[in-house]
Amino acid sequence: MKKTGVKTPIPSFKTNLTTIKTACNKPSSNDEEQINCLINPSCFFCIMKEPDSSTKKSKITNYIKKLPFLDDYHELILVVSGIWNMAMTNKADENQELPCLGIFECMSFLIHKGIKDGPWIQKNQNIYIPYYAAHIIGSYTINDVDHARKSVDSGVIPPLMELLSGKISWVEQRVAVRALGHLASYDETFQDLLPYEEEIVKLCMHLASTCLEEVFEMFIAVKDKRKRLKYMCDLLTRGNGGFEEENLKAGEWASQIQCWCLHLLCCFAMKKRSLDLICTQEFLKQLSEMWGGLSNNSSPSGVGLIRILCYTKEGRESIAKSRNVLDHLCNLTRSSDNWQYMAIDCLLLLLSDPDTRHKVVEVAAFLIDLVELRSLGGRSNLGERIASSLILDFKQTKTETIKNSKVQKVLEELWNSKVLRRKKEQRLTNEKAEEKRVIVNLIKQQGNQRFCMGDIKDALLNYTKALDLCPLRFRNERLVLFSNRSQCNLLLKDPDSAISDATRALCLSNPPNSHAKSLWRRSQAYDMKGLAKESLMDCIMFITCGFFKSSNGRREHTRIPYYALTMINKQMHSTWLFRKVQSKSTHSDEDEDDNIKNMEKS
Template sequence: MPKDQLSRSMSRCFFCTLQEQDLLLRRAGIASYLRNMHQIEDQELVLVLSGLWNIAMTEPQDGELPSLGVFECMASLIERSVNDVDWLLSHQNIYIAYYAAHITGSYTINNAEYAVKAVDAGVIPPLLELLRGKMSWVEQRVAVRALGHLASYRTTFKAIALYEEEVVRLAMRLASTCLEVVYKMFVGVKDKKKRLRYHCDLLTRGVGLGDLEIENRKAEEWASQLQCWCLHLLSCFAIKGRSLDVMCKPEFLKDLSEMWGGLANGTSPSGIGLIRILCYSKIGRRSVAEIKQVIENLCNLSRSSDDWQYMGIDCLLLLLKDPDTRYKVMEIATLYLSDLIELRDIGGRSNIGEKIARVLLGDFKLRNSKIIMSNSVQRALEETWNLNIKKRMNEKTMSAEKLEEQRVLVALIKQQGNHSFELGKIQEAQLKYTEALELCPTRLKKERLVLYSNRAQCSLLLKDPDAAISDTTRAICLSNPPNSHGKSLWRRSQAYDMKGLAKESLMDCIMFINGCIKSEATKHLKIPYYAVRMICKQMDSTWLFKAAQSKTLSKRAETEEQSQKDDDLRIYQDKLPSLKISIQGKGFMAGLSATSQEPLHGNWKGRRNVDRAGGSGESFSNQ
């Protein structure tokens, strides 16, 4: 039978074969089809592969297809896709590499046995071709996903490690550049006619085709996944202590500390997960400690309501416990961590605050003359010592009558502070709240929470966001559960906004809104408009492609202005042909040409100009 006739016959019969009741005939038919699938020239090939993809997605633990050669088939299809351009561009074969890599990843995601079969079938070399960018970012996404699964198992890691140097460098580069690539190649392409049709089809699976909003939303999700899968692959090497010197390059660590993952990948720790793995090693701690930007990002995370807050704390504690890195990070980390010493349980960990206090105070009383601390760090450590050690020791012998007496006195001073606040005497109120806090026993957690939160409101009005963040963080640590006190979350969200820390402001605002929705007393309350405004502003600022958009617009501005300068120069030259001739011999034109190459930077704004939230609509007063 001729080859094209055979392929058409096989395509028509494949789905019938899946319905065959005779098990032997069914298995023989499927095995035969999979062996010859990469040779098929029929336009129905993609339809069959889509059917296999659906089986792999819905029944990934079913061993029938893996036992009949599905991995050998997928490897052959990817190999032909990257090597046979004519075949790739015929019919609808452009989709095949994507589906083949996706099928491989779906079967190996939670099954070490299938991972071994896939490696034995030779899937790694063709997947690496896709990872190298032989097609596009869409295929890179599913390729790095599949390779990440194979690298996760002890039984198949060695097969990936044979390509370690290249895989690590490719994953690092892709993690750092993929958002810019996806924006430039897809999201930033506003004319839907200029977008690759097969990308649109795969992103939407035919639903909402042509709807730019749906396509962009899906592309954002896939770009985030691509970055997170690259980091997962790198983590598989880092956790085994492999290629640490390569991953610890300063520029990559800076990029890593900025990789948030956005809201599309809530289960992935993104950049912080890999940084924490690196901090378990000596070389990782040494490299991280040298970069101020990374330490500051870890500190901001540790004092946020992000789900991965505990990972930021873990990293800082690992750096502080290491004698070689402790004094490189202590100047920054102490000022942040000292606000968390009353934090209880978070991220499945208990008594976090006490652990932080012990690490911070590790050599505080040694008074080592070689240790040079700034006044602010010294004050933070003194306060930590007084609150965590001295004050608690004194309170152990305090009687119930004395405790009640202190509580009444604190309440009186707080009322005086509230009165001053209502009269607009903000600094006076702040001093009263400070006085009350100094007298308030540590066991009166609710009272201390309110005092910290009220003092933070004073700091906001006095335009001191750092003090407001410190006090709201202390109040939030005292809430039960942590990160649940609505007023403090909203006040810290405003303070972070004042400092331009959009991610931290967004997470606090989301937590604040969640609290409004869950509250029984405010079951019918609408979300405050000022919180909605803040959400809109910070969602815009933290948009996954924000940096890529800004970079693209900046380049476009430079190009347009350079083009305008060149046009002006040509017009000038055309109007003065005689002058042009007379001065060329003196090298004057060379000077003009050099001048015209100097770039001019435009003043570009973001996608939307949203007013800062937390203005005239805020209804919270002090408690």
């Protein structure tokens, strides 16, 4: 990406009511009419209100043709921004004639002019034009295949490609990748992108990997507001934001750039195209770290593309070789992240492939913590599917394919509990089961007493004994026992076991991931392991489940404890979208200072 050639801030446009009234040559009866004249130069928006349909179309067509050549730069920016506002506020449906009357050709021409004509783009407000033009294309083509087809026929792809390549700045890249993503979403227009396939895929891979660093260095890290490009500030906050508001919006836009790049890559991956480019080990490693932050909670980010790749042979083989991706998937399966089910899907697909199963079974063995999960993400009997995948051909091949003794022990435990123990308990009468429940509760009480006395190890043994005895059908009792044992492991500084037990408890809760104590315990365990994102998600869910309750259809909340707020603040700081980039920048500055000092000494 390149920094725009604009060297000096462009002054904000200040309208002059008297000038506009004179230009329109219309008397205004009140202030509202004056404002209408003010924001609708040359009466363009009066044309839009023309009652006669044929006259209206003729006037709009003629106006759009002359729009790129207007000498009045104030009129140009106001009309383009006005059309953008119409498209963004869903008025596109009310003005279907614009896409059919040349608006796409006009916007394409304006983007091209802004890229090629340096003196023109630096005049008045013209620097805003390419951004608005690309945004208009994207806003008219979202969820409308007919408009998408019309835009492609009007030649929008080449100028959008130039913006995507960074011919102006990251601000224009954001709207270009958005518009191209809409075109790639339709079968009717996807084919038109194929001549640019390699360029698009490479640009999106690079942009997704570097956009955070670019936005940080070119905007966030610029502490002197006078040195920030003013048009960027105006676009981010409409000129009304302070330093913090601009930074927050810049972070949101950087996250959107990354998510929309991934969406474009998903469009190609779903059609099994360019997999050789996407499935490189370097990019897969970066992909597993692409979260997008909380500002884009509707986008699955990196794991969405990873799952699509797992549906292909080439994708599975590449992912099975990446320990970074496998570890990421493992952590995601044992979290309260919205995309937990996607990570589970990925591991199940890898386990179902004979060529990748033996490569991933060591990592995927952690799925044993989820075998009592009933439903998640619209999937029923998910725990049964997980168990079946893990113990697939276990008895026949365990000595050949499972060399890790710990993994073999885990799978043997699963075989004993899901196969042997289940068969045994099917013959257990209700009377015998209730007798066991009484004994289990007694052992649990003993464990609670040991715990209160500070004898954590003995308490852990009691809870383990109770779990071994407790019938699988008593889910609530087993939930409490796993959660209590998780707390013991936490106090014994064994975060891995604490995470495992807390996850098992959360799988037994109804709905899944709703047991507040287990969420808090797993959040602490993840914090001990330095996994800030997983800790943050569990802590947020802990607060939601534990301190926000419904009463008579109304949402009520109690005071959130200080320790939870402290954890939230800590992990929000650690998972800040630009944290890694900032750390890298700080280390670079420190290394540079050290080099200067060494040179001075020598």
